[in-house]
Amino acid sequence: MSKESLGSRLASFVSGGLVRVFLIVVGLFWLVPTIGLLLSSLRPPEEMTVSGWWEVFSKPSELTFESYDKLLGNSDITDSILNTVLITVPATVLVVVIGSLAGYAFAWMEFPGRDWWFLAVVGLLVVPVQVALIPIAELFGNIGIFGSLIGVILFHVGFGLPFAVFLLRNFFAEIPRELLEAARLDGAGELRLFFRVVMPLGGPAIAALGIFQFLWVWNDMLVALIFTDADSQPITVALQTQVRQFGNNIDILAPGAFISMVIPLVVFFAFQRQFVSGVMAGAVK
Amino acid sequence: MASAQAAGGGAPPAAPKSRRSVTGTRRAVAALFLLPALVLLGALVVYPIGYSVFRSFYDQSGDGFAGFDNYQALFTDDGIRTALKNNVIWVVFAPTVATALGLIFAVLTERVRWGTAFKLVVFMPMAISMLAAGIIFRLVYDQDPDKGVANAVWVGVHDTFAQASAFPKAHPGRESPLEAAPGGGFITKATVSAGTPVSLPLVGVAPDQMPDDAQRAVQAKADPSEITGTTWQDFTRGKGVGTLGGVDASELGYAGMKIEAVKDGKVVAATNAADDGTFTLPAAAEGAQLRLPPDNFKEPYNGVDWLGPSLVTPSIIASYIWMWAGFAMVLIAAGLAGIPRDLLEAARVDGANEWQVFRRVTVPLLAPVLAVVTVTLMINVLKVFDLVFIIAPGSSQDDANVLALELYRKGFSEDQPGIASAIAVFLLLLVIPVMWFNIRRLRREVRR
Incomplete structure (x- = not known):
């Protein structure tokens, strides 16, 4: 290390300070909107229409769970939260299972045109969901599952699969051949090999995929907006119908939005690493 | 590579493939593993692509070919x-x-x-x-x-650089000594003279819009060497104007209102009203008309849309x-x-x-x-x-x-x-x- 002059040390001290100030300001830009939503949801509804959420700093005693109480007493909202779970869990599990089966086949089985089939699936990665909305709406209408939970779940599975197959095939391909051969020599059949060796070894990739797909489906509004009806709509659609009267019903929208965010945020903070690796692998989606 | 060949068993060594079936998977099994994914992808992703292309060439009802x-x-x-x-x-x-x-x-x-x-x-x-x-x-x-x-932040920044006006909706009431001035704002109909206190009453400022430092309006004292007067909100809640053109007990002064003395179209003196609405102008304003310039009445800045x-x-x-x-x-x-x-x-x-x-x-x-x-x-x-x-x-x-x-x-x-x-x-x-x-x-x- 060469000796630094006093001047350059001073310069780096000042620029270090500037970097900190800049990052703090940016951090505030990123935090304040969310804090605003949280505090809005905790204020009495009648206050929301006349003043901003920052007023709570001068009178913290007015914070209340009133809006949450009211919202959770509304059966439309609680039903829609249940629907979100009923859509998200199967759509995630199915994508993981079906994607693993196909990923394993693409990685380790031999059949004619294997690589071409796989590349075709990769090509589907970037197909926008919009392309399928009208055709699938007509298709589901014809077979009578338009407006049902099954329809939305199927749609999400279909559009989750290209990424699942892509991610898992690449991960499974890295499994050492010797492990699979040893299991085979021990007399394991195809299914046993898959469930006892491949799936456990694929844990990290499956976790990344599962979290990614879970958040994707949980946060979806567009697909559900089209394929669900009043009985099967998830929370995003239930809240969306309220946005039209924005301003008069912040007491529904703010706590509702926050409730819809809680699970994704918990998942995000609990599984940051898996989420990030899923996002990185999915940079092409 | 050595292990790959060993695993390949009787495969010809001339064509080494990187990955091969793990010892003899039947094709039927491979098909079963792939079937769910391929069926779903076919029905939910590939078919819609084809159908969208097809549908885009038909008219809105779907019956007639529409070309491009x-x-x-x-x-x-x-x-x-x-x-x-x-x-x-x-x-x-x-x-x-x-x-x-x-x-x-x-x-x-x-x-x-x-x-x-x-x-x-x-x-x-x-x-x-x-x-x-x-x-x-x-x-x-x-x-x-x-x-x-x-907008709260934006207006806050804006208002530190540009003064907000306090009396956006103020205007003369009935039988007022004031009238609208040609360039905006209001002007007295008559000229003023020292020794006669001037009244500049207006109405129309919402009570919660009045400046915080506004105090009960006071009738200005006569002073023969200066022009004195009062500008205030001539309106008593529940009683209308009270004494029309006169200062009543509960009426507030227009604290900070700008007042100009105008002679022949030129401003000869200017001042701001005190908290109780009173003001004083030097004797130079003798014979001038008093004007309340338009910046008193600008709408407050409301931020960006x-x-x-x-x-x-x-x-x-x-x-x-x-x-x-x-x-x-x-x-x-x-x-x-x-x-x-x-x-x-x-x-x-x-x-x-x-x-x-x-x-x-x-x-x-x-x-x-x-x-x-x-x-x-x-x-x-x-x-x-x-x-x-x-x-x-x-x-x-x-x-x-x-x-x-x-x-x-x-x-x-x-x-x-x-x-x-x-x-x-x-x-x-x-x-x-x-x-x-x-x-x-x-x-x-x-x-x-």
């Missing part, structure tokens, strides 16, 4: 043209700004100890739904500076960047971690300053990552729907329109599935280069 009419509508329909224009703005600005911010954040967070915490904060919006983000930003962009934080027709798209793009800059940052930070520190250190030893190191070493080395991030965001931006649908209020939704939203409208509320299918095919065409690029990149990997 639906595609022609892409360039003639006003709604779609606005959407196209906005999509271009989106695709040009949103990915580049998000990537640039991600790059800046990734580089700067390496220099502070709490970089990880910062990254967590910026990355967090990725986890929430666009609906929630939309509601968050509807609150942020609320027009009323008392409710929307963006973020969600109005002209700003709605940039505002929504800002909320998109809020959501996705973290994505860019995390990918770029991972790329940055892969850059050998020696290279940066060598450049510094050679006398490069931090900016030069960044510009000449870091950015070129990160170029592939930056390209992937930008392209990914471009694809993502083409599909943006929820944010526009939620944030743009009904009144400016047409101005904020994007293709994905227009597709939804045409297909599901305007019953024009032919045109909607043409939009879908158009979106698909836009992503085909990326599809092609992905396949090419992977073909090399698969065949390694």
Whole structure:
């Protein structure tokens, strides 16, 4: 290390300070909107229409769970939260299972045109969901599952699969051949090999995929907006119908939005690493 | 390779393939493993592509062949043209700004100890739904500076540089000594003279709009060497004007009201009213008319109309960047971690300053990552729907329109599935280069 002059040390001290100030300001830009939503949801509804959420700093005693109480007493909202779970869990599990089966086949089985089939699936990665909305709406209408939970779940599975197959095939391909051969020599059949060796070894990739797909489906509004009806709509659609009267019903929208965010945020903070690796692998989606 | 050949058993050694079946999987088994995925992909992704292309050549009812009419509508329909224009703005600005911010954040967070915490904060919006983000930003962009934080800050900054006026709605009442002045504001009908206190009563300022320091109005004392007077709100709640043109007990002075003495169109003296509404002008104002200049009555500054027709798209793009800059940052930070520190250190030893190191070493080395991030965001931006649908209020939704939203409208509320299918095919065409690029990149990997 060469000796630094006093001047350059001073310069780096000042620029270090500037970097900190800049990052703090940016951090505030990123935090304040969310804090605003949280505090809005905790204020009495009648206050929301006349003043901003920052007023709570001068009178913290007015914070209340009133809006949450009211919202959770509304059966439309609680039903829609249940629907979100009923859509998200199967759509995630199915994508993981079906994607693993196909990923394993693409990685380790031999059949004619294997690589071409796989590349075709990769090509589907970037197909926008919009392309399928009208055709699938007509298709589901014809077979009578338009407006049902099954329809939305199927749609999400279909559009989750290209990424699942892509991610898992690449991960499974890295499994050492010797492990699979040893299991085979021990007399394991195809299914046993898959469930006892491949799936456990694929844990990290499956976790990344599962979290990614879970958040994707949980946060979806567009697909559900089209394929669900009043009985099967998830929370995003239930809240969306309220946005039209924005301003008069912040007491529904703010706590509702926050409730819809809680699970994704918990998942995000609990599984940051898996989420990030899923996002990185999915940079092409 | 040796093990691969051993596993291959009797396979001819001349054609070594990188991966082969693990000892004798039957094709039927492979088909069973693949079947669920391929059936679902075929029915839910591939079939719709074909059907959309087919449908886009038929008219809205689906009975008659329409040729390219639906595609022609892409360039003639006003709604779609606005959407196209906005999509271009989106695709040009949103990915580049998000990537640039991600790059800046990734580089700067390496220099502070709490970089990880910062990254967590910026990355967090990725986890929430666009609906929630939309509601968050509807609150942020609320027009009323008392409710929307963006305008609260904006107006706060604005008002520290420009004085807000206190009496926007004040105007003369019945039988007032004042009349509207030619250039705005109000002027006395008569001229004033020393020794006779002047009354300048107005009405119309809402009680909660009165300046906080306004006090009970006081009748000015006569002074033969000066012009004196009072300007006040000549209105008593529940009693009307009280004594018309006279100062009543509960009436407030117009604290801070500007008063000018005008002679032959020239201002000869000026002053501001005291808290009790009284004012004093020097004897030079003798024979002048008193004018209350228009800046007393300017409407208060109300901030920016973020969600109005002209700003709605940039505002929504800002909320998109809020959501996705973290994505860019995390990918770029991972790329940055892969850059050998020696290279940066060598450049510094050679006398490069931090900016030069960044510009000449870091950015070129990160170029592939930056390209992937930008392209990914471009694809993502083409599909943006929820944010526009939620944030743009009904009144400016047409101005904020994007293709994905227009597709939804045409297909599901305007019953024009032919045109909607043409939009879908158009979106698909836009992503085909990326599809092609992905396949090419992977073909090399698969065949390694």
